[in-house]
Amino acid sequence: MADRVLAVGVVVLGAGGEFEGEFGSLVNPGVDPGPVEVHGITVERLRGAPLFSEVAGEVARLLRGRVMVAHNAEFDYEFLAAEFARAGIELPVERWLCTLSLNRRIRPPVGDLQLGTLAAHYGAEHRRAHDALEDARALAGVLRGSLAAADRDEVALPLVSCRARRARRPPSIPKTPCPYRSPGRMDEGGPLVQGMKVAITGETVMPREKLVERAVAVGLNVMGSVSRNTSVLVTNDRGLETAKARRAAEEGVPVVDEGTFLRLLDDVRPGVPAESVRA
Structure with missing residues (x-):
């Protein structure tokens, strides 16, 4: 809850x-x-x-x-x-x-x-x-x-x-292993699926560590960088010039703002456990 x-x-x-x-x-x-x-x-x-x-x-x-x-x-x-x-x-x-x-x-x-x-x-x-x-x-x-x-x-x-x-710099947050297989990119408008790789850039209203905690708790994989495998980038400023934002634009990674992301967190769909993939 x-x-x-x-x-x-x-x-x-x-x-x-x-x-x-x-x-x-x-x-x-x-x-x-x-x-x-x-x-x-x-x-x-x-x-x-x-x-x-x-x-x-x-x-x-x-x-x-x-x-x-x-x-x-x-x-x-x-x-x-x-x-x-x-x-x-x-x-x-x-x-x-x-x-x-x-x-x-x-x-x-x-x-x-x-x-x-x-x-x-x-x-x-x-x-x-x-x-x-x-x-x-x-x-x-x-x-x-x-x-x-x-x-x-x-x-x-x-x-x-x-x-x-x-404006304070977000604290360094330890990476938490994700127990779900990545389902790939998020579709426009959602939903989020367990295992999706999420990156966050720029200032957030909710403290960054709490936002990460919320995402990890529902089974998302919060990443420290953006790649072609990133499922979605969360930012409150689409014009922000950060390395993550630039890479997301280059790779065509979907972008949502914090408010949308928080709403999507309330209805995350079940993912495929990583161990079942290895089996």
Whole structure:
């Protein structure tokens, strides 16, 4: 099962912390919702809920030009970035502020730094834990209290630049042996088949190592270079001048963007195990 967003909750604050608007919705992930005992969102509750692609425009409108604030912001950013990539829309977030990181600097007199604990400490109402919109409302109160404490104690805000983060060179990722025979090139529009040789070039919205992990987990063979045997190249910039992109153009290798690739990962067709070929 792929990790997917099941609900979104956004509360918009002005420069002075004043309430400006909010949006909340369950989201149909299109796959099994996973551990209900953790998040409490059942298949029945999701029935009739919109797909993320149907709410992405509204979420993007609310986030554009603002600092995204979340409790464990890197985690939320990566989930959102992956969903926006699937929807073929750019996540319009240039900076985030993590209230968990901020309170590690402030060191309030509390037993832990969970959202509910901090909400109680800062006098913010938190009616239902793990409800996306209620969590966002509580977070707004935690943010106001945290900013006041940081200003009082002269604590620097842990603002993170998403642009700089996306521009970092992708880490070197160890090659994982693929247990399936290569079925050759991917047809236009898909599907992906286990054993297909996949190459990735350029910046990705989802961290490169996580994208590779997702591909390997469903039986794809992620390669470090492009050859005539490459099944598909993944890139968000078809005009990118990299060695992989140039070789793909020379060899006629199919090219898809990250959003398309992520959607195709949800329906990878069975391949032929390598051992059955040798037999």
